[in-house]
Structures are given as structure tokens and as C-alpha cells.
Amino acid sequence: MAGRFLKAFEPIARFLPEVRPPERKVGLNEKLIWTALALVIYLIMGEIPLYGIGRGGVDPFMYLRVIFASRRGTLLELGIGPIVTAGLILQLLAGARMIECDFSNPEDRGLFTTANKTFSLIFVGVQALAYIVGGAYGALDLRSSVIIFSELFVAGMILILLDELIQKGWGIGSGISLFIVAGVAQNLFWEIFAPLPAGDGKLYGFIPALAQTLMNGDSIISIILRAGNLPSLIGLIATVAVFMIVIYCQGVRVEIPISAARYRGFRGRYPIRLLYVSNLPVIFASSFFANIYIWSQVIWSRFNRDNSNFLLNLLGQFTVDSRGQMIPSGGLVYYVISPRSLSDVAAHPLRAAVYAALMLSFCAVFSITWLQVGGLDPGTVAKQLVDAGMQIPGYRRSRRPIQSLLQRYIPPVAVLGGIIVGLIAAMSDFFGVYGTGTGILLSVSILYQYYEALMREQISEMYPALRSLLR
Amino acid sequence: MSRRRRTRDQAPMPAVSAGLLRFFEEETPGIRLRPEVVVALSIGLIVFSILLPMLYPPV
Numbered sequence: 279m280a281g282r283f284l285k286a287f288e289p290i291a292r293f294l295p296e297v298r299p300p301e302r303k304v305g306l307n308e309k310l311i312w313t314a315l316a317l318v319i320y321l322i323m324g325e326i327p328l329y330g331i332g333r334g335g336v337d338p339f340m341y342l343r344v345i346f347a348s349r350r351g352t353l354l355e356l357g358i359g360p361i362v363t364a365g366l367i368l369q370l371l372a373g374a375r376m377i378e379c380d381f382s383n384p385e386d387r388g389l390f391t392t393a394n395k396t397f398s399l400i401f402v403g404v405q406a407l408a409y410i411v412g413g414a415y416g417a418l419d420l421r422s423s424v425i426i427f428s429e430l431f432v433a434g435m436i437l438i439l440l441d442e443l444i445q446k447g448w449g450i451g452s453g454i455s456l457f458i459v460a461g462v463a464q465n466l467f468w469e470i471f472a473p474l475p476a477g478d479g480k481l482y483g484f485i486p487a488l489a490q491t492l493m494n495g496d497s498i499i500s501i502i503l504r505a506g507n508l509p510s511l512i513g514l515i516a517t518v519a520v521f522m523i524v525i526y527c528q529g530v531r532v533e534i535p536i537s538a539a540r541y542r543g544f545r546g547r548y549p550i551r552l553l554y555v556s557n558l559p560v561i562f563a564s565s566f567f568a569n570i571y572i573w574s575q576v577i578w579s580r581f582n583r584d585n586s587n588f589l590l591n592l593l594g595q596f597t598v599d600s601r602g603q604m605i606p607s608g609g610l611v612y613y614v615i616s617p618r619s620l621s622d623v624a625a626h627p628l629r630a631a632v633y634a635a636l637m638l639s640f641c642a643v644f645s646i647t648w649l650q651v652g653g654l655d656p657g658t659v660a661k662q663l664v665d666a667g668m669q670i671p672g673y674r675r676s677r678r679p680i681q682s683l684l685q686r687y688i689p690p691v692a693v694l695g696g697i698i699v700g701l702i703a704a705m706s707d708f709f710g711v712y713g714t715g716t717g718i719l720l721s722v723s724i725l726y727q728y729y730e731a732l733m734r735e736q737i738s739e740m741y742p743a744l745r746s747l748l749r
Numbered sequence: 750m751s752r753r754r755r756t757r758d759q760a761p762m763p764a765v766s767a768g769l770l771r772f773f774e775e776e777t778p779g780i781r782l783r784p785e786v787v788v789a790l791s792i793g794l795i796v797f798s799i800l801l802p803m804l805y806p807p808v
Contacts, residue, residue: 291777292777293779294780295779295780296782297784298781321793326799328798329798329802330802330807388776388777389774390772392779394771425801429794432794433794436790439787440787442773443784539798
């Protein structure tokens with residue numbers, strides 16, 4: 279039975295736009311077309327500037343943008359941030375039993391989806407306001423403000439619908455994942471190939487800069503470490519290293535042998551992956567940090583422009599540079615934005631240390647929390663295994679012994695995974711990894727999921743009879 | 750009773766990794782849009798955002 283909180287969304291449900299689910303089985307080719315179409319729309323939206331906003335300028339928020347698939351000053355300013363934030367918050371509330379929701383009840387699941395969408399829309403509105411009021415675009419007159427707000431709001435709604443379109447069976451995978459990967463790929467490409475002039479007299483991208491260095495006979499040192507967080511050789515090596523580490527971690531798992539109680543001879547394994555709680559801790563940490571950044575910016579520009587209020591200084595101090603950009607200079611917000619290169623780390627070791635510590639502890643603690651929230655804790659998994667008619671050979675076929683066996687593996691693996699993910703994210707930032715460590719982490723696991731989904735689609739298309747087994 | 754048994758037998762295997770929980774297979778009574786409409790909406794927004802600064806240049 280839905281709780282009072284979810285019930286409140288019942289009347290709203292009728293007014294929310296949604297994508298019509300396909301009435302027939304959509305073929306693989308058609309799915310690919312819809313997916314590609316959504317992707318193209320996303321990429322175009324990332325090139326359309328908001329009303330009266332010029333592109334360019336340094337963006338301290340740039341590295342947090344990767345996981346939200348957002349692009350500064352364009353229709354994708356908010357990206358999928360609101361959708362992810364809404365999803366995380368609702369799931370946390372449900373996991374903490376602060377809202378009643380029985381996920382095995384279809385009616386509750388429907389209401390949960392409605393609540394999710396409503397929250398996403400609210401966050402779109404609130405964050406758009408925060409950007410405009412917080413002065414992220416400088417001073418705006420009323421007309422521009424209204425136009426920019428409407429553009430951001432409609433764009434947010436379209437992203438919600440595109441994601442839904444893909445998830446409802448018209449496309450493959452999920453829109454959110456697709457957009458994240460596209461953003462990261464774009465970013466990587468940019469860092470490697472961009473032929474634009476950069477601050478150190480070379481071109482921005484690594485390859486053009488390398489070619490320039492060799493042709494001009496400049497010292498090779500100037501490309502190994504570049505000033506101003508430009509893509510350097512160290513960054514490239516670190517990027518390749520992170521890719522390999524992440525791919526390796528993706529495969530690490532503890533396998534618990536299981537067998538079907540009813541059909542003798544069926545043997546399988548229940549894998550407890552090192553990245554068991556997956557990337558959610560790092561997404562959560564980053565989105566938490568991003569929100570600290572947005573809100574401290576709003577509060578600072580409204581109430582604390584001279585950095586004189588002691589309490590507000592604890593939250594965040596900024597300085598405004600010659601271009602009118604707000605640069606964090608102290609308070610909590612200073613420590614949730616990572617230094618982006620080794621020279622930066624050397625110049626601000628305390629900031630780097632605090633950032634890494636925050637990231638690691640946040641990821642570890644949140645991994646444990648997410649076991650409960652995501653229904654991945656030993657108790658729930660044991661119950662599900664028993665319900666699915668599975669048993670662990672050598673153990674009694676009941677919940678208790680299975681739970682105590684799982685208890686030995688799941689929590690340590692989850693915490694370890696969380697710490698490793700946090701470590702990869704923080705270290706990649708320090709080495710100036712292209713596309714950020716978090717971005718690579720997310721892309722690799724998303725691409726892996728996509729590969730599996732595509733395989734499933736292909737097999738079920740070739741052998742329809744196998745479809746029920748693959749579900 | 751019999752319904753309850755059936756759901757138990759059909760219980761799926763537990764998930765092997767976490768993700769955001771999202772349920773799109775359920776019926777919700779919203780305003781139904783065909784996917785073509787969503788695409789048209791997006792194109793509309795893109796065209797609007799390109800034309801507006803041309804027709805009414807920002808001050």
C-alpha cells in the first residue's frame with residue numbers, strides 16, 4: 279500500500295507528460311535508430327547557446343559537469359543533474375523508510391515513477407533559478423531571465439522525456455547513461471584533438487600541441503607538464519592507466535556458488551562484484567559537492583560579497599576574477615572542488631588532502647548506506663535467493679545461513695569498492711586525467727552494460743524462445 | 750493464497766549491482782506522447798533557441 283507521501287502524487291500523475299510505451303516488440307534496428315536520434319538531439323542541444331549567453335570562459339564547475347552530461351551556457355546547462363539528484367533523494371528516502379513504498383507493488387512503483395518525475399521537474403526549475411539568480415550569467419534583465427528560464431525548463435523536460443523514451447523500450451539502455459558516455463567521449467576527444475589556441479602558446483589538444491612542440495623544436499618538458507591544467511603527456515598516461523585500472527576492477531568479483539533447489543543439476547554463481555554498489559557513491563558524492571557549489575555561489579553573491587560574515591565564510595568564500603567569474607577561495611566549497619593538476623596539488627597540498635579525504639570517506643560511508651537503500655544488503659539478497667528457488671550447496675535452504683554467509687562478503691566488498699572508486703576519482707583529478715576519473719569510471723561500466731544489453735537484444739532476436747531465460 | 754504462491758515462484762534473481770531504481774514498465778495515467786512528438790518538441794526548442802536571438806537580439 280502506498281504511503282501518504284506517494285499518495286500525494288496521485289492527482290499530479292494525470293498532468294505529467296510521458297512517452298507512450300511501444301505496443302509491439304520494437305526490433306533491434308528500430309531501437310538503434312531511436313537511441314541514435316536521442317543522442318543526436320542531445321549533442322545538438324549541447325551546441326545551442328542560451329539566449330544572450332556567449333560560450334567560453336573558464337568554468338571551475340567544468341569537471342563536475344561530466345557526470346551530469348551538462349555543457350556550460352547551452353541548453354544542456356543543467357544536463358541530467360536534476361534527474362539524477364531527484365532519483366537519488368527519493369531512493370534514499372524510500373531506503374530509509376521515510377516514505378512508504380512497496381517496490382513489489384505495481385501501483386506503488388507507478389507512483390514512485392510519478393514522484394520521481396515531479397521531483398526532477400522541480401529540481402530543473404529550482405536549479406535554473408539558482409543559476410540565474412546566483413549570477414552565473416552575470417547581470418540579466420527581466421526579459422532575458424524569463425527566456426533563459428523557459429529554455430532551461432523545456433530543455434530539462436525534453437531530457438526527462440528522451441530518457442523515458444529510451445528506457446520504455448523504444449531504445450536500448452537508459453538515456454541517462456547514454457548522455458553521460460556521450461559527454462565523456464566528447465570531452466576526451468576535445469582534450470586530445472582540439473586545435474584551438476591555449477594559454478601556453480600551444481594549441482589546446484594534446485596531439486596538436488605535441489606536433490607543434492616537435493616541429494618548433496621546443497623542449498619536450500613543455501608538453502610533459504603544461505601550465506593551466508592543459509592536456510599534458512602526464513594526463514594522457516594517467517588516462518590510459520585509469521582506463522586499464524577501471525576495466526580490471528570491473529571484472530573483480532567474489533563468486534558464491536548457487537544451485538537451483540528444484541531443478542537438479544542447474545548450477546550458477548552469484549557474483550559479488552568489487553564495484554558492487556557500482557558508481558552510485560561517486561555520483562552521489564559529486565552531485566552533493568556540485569550542490570554545495572551551486573548554493574554557496576548563490577548565497578555568497580546575495581549575502582556575503584565582501585567575505586565578512588563568519589558563518590557564511592565557513593560555507594564558501596569566493597573572489598571575482600577579471601572576467602567576472604566567481605572563483606572559490608575558502609570555506610567548504612574550496613575543498614569540494616579538486617585541484618586539477620600535479621602543480622596545483624603541489625601549490626595547494628592541504629586542499630588536495632582534504633578533497634581526497636572527503637571523497638574517500640564519503641564514498642566508503644555511502645557504499646554501506648546504499649546496500650540498504652538499493653536492496654543489496656545480505657538480508658535482502660538472501661531472501662531473494664531463497665524466493666528465486668536457489669540455494670548454496672552445503673548450506674541449509676533457508677534465509678539465516680545464507681544471510682550469514684553473504685554477510686561475510688558483501689559489506690567488506692562494498693566498502694572496499696567504494697574506497698577504490700573514491701581513490702580513482704580523486705587521484706585522476708590530481709593527475710589531470712582527460713574526461714575526469716569519475717567520467718571514465720562511469721563510461722566504462724555503462725559501455726559494459728550496453729554491451730551486455732546489446733548481446734541480449736541480439737540473442738533474443740535470433741532465438742525468441744530464449745527471451746524468457748535472458749530476462 | 751494461490752496468487753501469492755505464483756509471485757513467489759516467479760521471484761526474479763536478485764540484482765547483481767546497484768543502479769538508480771526506475772520503473773517505466775508500469776501504467777501511469779499521464780499525457781501520452783508518441784516518441785515522434787518528443788523528437789518534434791526537441792527540434793522545436795532547438796529552432797526556437799536559434800531563431801530567437803536572431804529576431805530579438807539580446808540587449
